[in-house]
Amino acid sequence: MMSNDENLIPIYEFSRGFDNPHFSEKYKRWVSGGYLQEVASESHPVPEEIQDRVKRGEFRINDSYPPDNKNQEIALIARDFDNYSVLAVATGVYDDKGMRPLVAYRYFWLKKTSRIDGIVTLLKWWLGQDKPCFDFTNALSANQESSRKIDYSAEIYTLDESIKKFNKNSQKFSNFIDQITDYPYIFAFQIKEVTLHLIALHLHKQYEIPLAWAWNVKWLEKSASTTLTLIHCVDEKTCNFISRDVKSYQKPIDSLRNNKSVKSDDSTQINQEQPNKSKSVSTSEVSYTNNTGVTDIESTIQKIARCIYIFNLCRKSTSKNSSIESKQMRFYLYFTFGIVSSLLGWFTSQMLLLGTGESITKGPLGTFPWLAKFPELLMLPIIAAFLGVAMVVTEIFVSNPTRYKANRRVLPRYLQRALITGTIAGLIAALLTMFISRQGVDAIYVRVAAWSLIGLLTGLGEGWSWRSRSIEASTKKANQRVIKSALYGLAAGIIAAIAIETIFPETGDLAAYKEPMGFVILGLSIGGLLSFATSPTYQVALRAGQGFEAVDPDFAREITLLPRINNPSLEFVSNDDEEIIEEGFSIQMPSQYKKSITIGSDSDADIFLPHIDPTTAILLIDEHNIKLKCVVSNAVQIQSRRIFRNRKGITLRHNQIITFFHSDDDSKFYRFVFYDRFLDPLA
Amino acid sequence: MTHLFSSKKSHHLIGSSDIRIIGPRAAGKTVFIAALARYPNAKIDSPVIAVNPHDDDDSRQLIVMAQDILEQGSAFAPTPLKDIDLLPKYTLSIELKPKFAIAKNSKIEVTCREYSGEIIKDLRGGSSGINVSDYLDDCANNSLGLLLLIDATSHQQEAEYAQAFEKLEIEINERLVAANKPLENYRIAVVFSKTEQGEAWVFRHDIQKFINLRFFKIHRILQKWSQKWGCPINYFFCSAFGTRGKPARPNFKRQSRDQGGTYGVIANPAVWRPFGLVAPIYWLYTGKDDRRLREIEE
Numbered sequence: 001m002m003s004n005d006e007n008l009i010p011i012y013e014f015s016r017g018f019d020n021p022h023f024s025e026k027y028k029r030w031v032s033g034g035y036l037q038e039v040a041s042e043s044h045p046v047p048e049e050i051q052d053r054v055k056r057g058e059f060r061i062n063d064s065y066p067p068d069n070k071n072q073e074i075a076l077i078a079r080d081f082d083n084y085s086v087l088a089v090a091t092g093v094y095d096d097k098g099m100r101p102l103v104a105y106r107y108f109w110l111k112k113t114s115r116i117d118g119i120v121t122l123l124k125w126w127l128g129q130d131k132p133c134f135d136f137t138n139a140l141s142a143n144q145e146s147s148r149k150i151d152y153s154a155e156i157y158t159l160d161e162s163i164k165k166f167n168k169n170s171q172k173f174s175n176f177i178d179q180i181t182d183y184p185y186i187f188a189f190q191i192k193e194v195t196l197h198l199i200a201l202h203l204h205k206q207y208e209i210p211l212a213w214a215w216n217v218k219w220l221e222k223s224a225s226t227t228l229t230l231i232h233c234v235d236e237k238t239c240n241f242i243s244r245d246v247k248s249y250q251k252p253i254d255s256l257r258n259n260k261s262v263k264s265d266d267s268t269q270i271n272q273e274q275p276n277k278s279k280s281v282s283t284s285e286v287s288y289t290n291n292t293g294v295t296d297i298e299s300t301i302q303k304i305a306r307c308i309y310i311f312n313l314c315r316k317s318t319s320k321n322s323s324i325e326s327k328q329m330r331f332y333l334y335f336t337f338g339i340v341s342s343l344l345g346w347f348t349s350q351m352l353l354l355g356t357g358e359s360i361t362k363g364p365l366g367t368f369p370w371l372a373k374f375p376e377l378l379m380l381p382i383i384a385a386f387l388g389v390a391m392v393v394t395e396i397f398v399s400n401p402t403r404y405k406a407n408r409r410v411l412p413r414y415l416q417r418a419l420i421t422g423t424i425a426g427l428i429a430a431l432l433t434m435f436i437s438r439q440g441v442d443a444i445y446v447r448v449a450a451w452s453l454i455g456l457l458t459g460l461g462e463g464w465s466w467r468s469r470s471i472e473a474s475t476k477k478a479n480q481r482v483i484k485s486a487l488y489g490l491a492a493g494i495i496a497a498i499a500i501e502t503i504f505p506e507t508g509d510l511a512a513y514k515e516p517m518g519f520v521i522l523g524l525s526i527g528g529l530l531s532f533a534t535s536p537t538y539q540v541a542l543r544a545g546q547g548f549e550a551v552d553p554d555f556a557r558e559i560t561l562l563p564r565i566n567n568p569s570l571e572f573v574s575n576d577d578e579e580i581i582e583e584g585f586s587i588q589m590p591s592q593y594k595k596s597i598t599i600g601s602d603s604d605a606d607i608f609l610p611h612i613d614p615t616t617a618i619l620l621i622d623e624h625n626i627k628l629k630c631v632v633s634n635a636v637q638i639q640s641r642r643i644f645r646n647r648k649g650i651t652l653r654h655n656q657i658i659t660f661f662h663s664d665d666d667s668k669f670y671r672f673v674f675y676d677r678f679l680d681p682l683a
Numbered sequence: 684m685t686h687l688f689s690s691k692k693s694h695h696l697i698g699s700s701d702i703r704i705i706g707p708r709a710a711g712k713t714v715f716i717a718a719l720a721r722y723p724n725a726k727i728d729s730p731v732i733a734v735n736p737h738d739d740d741d742s743r744q745l746i747v748m749a750q751d752i753l754e755q756g757s758a759f760a761p762t763p764l765k766d767i768d769l770l771p772k773y774t775l776s777i778e779l780k781p782k783f784a785i786a787k788n789s790k791i792e793v794t795c796r797e798y799s800g801e802i803i804k805d806l807r808g809g810s811s812g813i814n815v816s817d818y819l820d821d822c823a824n825n826s827l828g829l830l831l832l833i834d835a836t837s838h839q840q841e842a843e844y845a846q847a848f849e850k851l852e853i854e855i856n857e858r859l860v861a862a863n864k865p866l867e868n869y870r871i872a873v874v875f876s877k878t879e880q881g882e883a884w885v886f887r888h889d890i891q892k893f894i895n896l897r898f899f900k901i902h903r904i905l906q907k908w909s910q911k912w913g914c915p916i917n918y919f920f921c922s923a924f925g926t927r928g929k930p931a932r933p934n935f936k937r938q939s940r941d942q943g944g945t946y947g948v949i950a951n952p953a954v955w956r957p958f959g960l961v962a963p964i965y966w967l968y969t970g971k972d973d974r975r976l977r978e979i980e981e
Contacts, residue, residue, distance in 0.1 A: 034708055034800070035761065035764045036812045038764070063761065063762075064748055066760070095709075097708055097709030098758060098939050099758070103760075222740060222744075436783075439783065441786035
């Protein structure tokens with residue numbers, strides 16, 4: 001009796017708790033109504049150490065991968081720690097919500113002494129008791145029924161016995177053990193639970209790694225798999241899943257042990273082959289780094305220089321061969337006015353917002369919280385108004401550069417209009433900015449939208465101002481001019497916005513200058529482009545002078561012999577119906593005319609002048625210039641210079657006198673004055 | 684000119700990135716995240732360009748499970764009651780097309796966690812053995828966005844959920860006040876899952892009517908919550924499984940149904956296309972309701 005008692009050890013148990021387990025009529029089986037405590041239905045108080053390990057998930061199988069329920073599969077997880085041995089018996093059960101799978105555990109444990117092999121004791125006992133596993137019904141009755149079926153005292157197996165048994169079969173295991181270089185070691189070939197334990201025990205003794213293994217499992221939770229040493233998987237799929245989970249946790253089983261040549265075996269392949277099934281995550285996000293400091297400034301300066309160079313090229317290409325210095329003058333005027341006005345505007349708005357001198361943080365308007373939060377609301381209207389006014393002032397000044405008193409007289413009226421247009425443009429732009437930036441749109445687009453609007457309305461304002469004073473107001477050209485300046489303004493805004501966003505860095509030393517520089521560029525480009533828009537080249541004319549003395553048609557011997565214009569593209573500035581050229585009349589040149597305009601005594605000549613050679617000269621209308629090509633040598637004089645036959649043509653300039661001599665009489669001639677009407681609007 | 688001509692960079696939106704998903708058992712919380720992380724068969728004209736889970740252990744496991752379980756027409760296990768520090772966290776980055784073609788793509792990055800549905804029972808005074816306090820601490824301390832996921836066909840248990848949410852409000856309120864955090868910064872999205880089910884599908888264009896008819900008590904409780912906290916609450920429809928065919932029918936194979944809702948698996952994984960998943964996340968993150976994300980394809 002005594003010896004029997006000495007050979008026996010009590011086994012205790014507990015289970016995973018389930019809430020409201022009930023019998024499902026539909027599925028004809030017991031189902032869980034939800035999870036409860038991890039440690040429930042205990043037969044004996046469960047020591048803290050065991051509870052902790054259970055709660056830490058050291059026995060946890062992924063609930064979505066329970067042991068196969070149909071084949072009554074059972075998975076085992078065994079651990080030796082402190083003075084306890086625990087054997088977790090896992091089975092697959094279902095949930096009441098649509099038969100979701102989950103894992104049920106029945107844990108058996110014992111308190112061991114140093115000589116006992118606790119796990120083998122538990123295993124042998126468990127096998128001897130016909131593999132008891134979790135059952136909803138016995139969990140319900142709190143082990144009352146099952147206690148009758150199960151004998152809770154187990155025959156003790158000692159460590160010595162286990163080691164002996166291992167040594168007896170060591171030849172059989174050696175192949176397998178040689179493969180184990182790292183732990184946790186995962187494999188998927190058939191093995192008996194006791195054999196697995198003996199190998200684990202051997203490794204535990206030899207290499208002092210924990211004694212903890214899993215048998216016949218699918219996917220273990222990481223909290224379990226990373227703390228085990230040997231894991232036997234049901235299939236290769238889950239073997240791969242676990243391998244990937246534990247990869248970074250694997251440790252060499254013994255650093256001193258030589259890596260023996262590993263024989264190619266299924267199990268090693270499983271361990272080494274870790275196909276990456278997981279969805280690849282694109283990490284190819286190129287971070288946008290900004291150089292700071294010197295290189296930052298240098299690159300910005302280079303960019304600005306490049307922009308100015310390009311701008312100059314554009315300007316040169318358009319004004320190439322331009323004979324009219326006033327054109328360049330206009331360009332620089334618009335240019336300067338643009339820059340100065342936008343800077344002044346920016347400065348004013350900053351003064352209003354931030355103040356000056358000591359109270360640098362709060363200006364007269366800076367106290368409004370919504371303004372402080374959204375300074376564009378003040379800044380854009382002010383700058384737009386300044387720009388508008390500057391453009392109109394420039395336009396008025398350039399129109400009548402010599403008549404400053406008259407200019408001063410008309411100025412206030414236009415200033416008012418420009419102010420209003422500018423402010424409205426700025427306000428709309430500011431509101432637009434506010435609206436768009438809330439949508440999470442990139443800053444560059446916000447700026448392009450706002451600035452193009454400012455440019456558009458500034459151009460429009462300038463155009464209107466000109467139109468309301470120009471004698472050409474009612475013509476189609478005037479409308480074109482308005483549209484043109486509006487479009488050029490729009491382009492200027494877009495160019496400026498893109499330029500500033502591209503050449504200025506987001507961060508760095510120069511970032512603080514971004515805003516004022518931006519407005520400088522805005523003013524610069526609006527000024528620059530508007531000067532092109534208002535370019536007066538189409539307004540050139542030939543004014544008939546000496547030689548065109550009025551002839552009463554009644555007295556003309558032959559009407560056909562009077563100088564006249566023969567081409568509908570040509571017309572007089574003052575009187576559209578006339579055909580006969582008389583002294584004082586101005587022949588308006590078309591702004592664009594592909595063909596050449598012939599001057600001669602040929603009846604088909606565009607400008608018919610009797611008595612000169614049939615085709616004396618040809619006028620070519622280039623985009624910005626008018627060239628005079630002489631066909632007959634010595635028949636034409638520009639200023640005081642007789643012109644020989646030439647092919648290239650001579651570009652005509654403002655106020656040049658062009659003389660056509662009669663072919664038979666050098667003392668008789670026709671005289672034209674070529675002039676740029678823009679410089680002489682009332683001519 | 685690097686800016687202009689480089690490929691579209693996305694603009695990272697700033698927002699509250701930590702989201703907690705709470706809902707009754709089998710409401711579809713895990714599936715919600717899994718479907719979001721997979722974002723299968725997205726249409727080209729969808730406003731969502733891509734959903735990329737981060738390459739961390741938790742997210743990788745979820746993706747593998749979605750492929751191995753959902754896409755094989757099987758069901759996930761219920762989320763176990765783990766210690767809060769063992770509970771997985773899923774980090775997803777969602778890239779969205781801009782509203783205006785010229786703008787940059789926007790990108791949000793959210794970390795979400797779902798609690799097992801047993802917490803509802805605990806909130807109603809039961810005890811499931813989890814440390815609910817830990818969960819609520821995590822919810823109150825780490826997140827500014829709460830996603831309440833409710834099975835759209837579970838209106839018969841509405842009263843119980845309402846009761847749980849009432850308690851939830853008190854618990855989180857207490858914690859936020861104790862931590863001296865402003866209540867009005869919190870956002871609560873109420874998301875009805877399984878909208879592909881006929882009884883919810885018919886309301887897809889009128890969520891207000893749906894709430895008034897089916898989930899009136901929850902609506903009332905949440906209205907009180909919103910008034911008390913001064914925080915926004917928004918309602919969404921979603922379906923993790925979506926529909927299939929024309930005319931649209933649920934891409935759903937029903938396993939069973941009871942008062943707590945309808946339970947099943949994907950009928951045809953090849954055409955699995957969820958809808959409405961990003962809208963609540965985007966709203967919780969940014970506070971903005973993007974209409975495009977609410978659109979339901981028919």
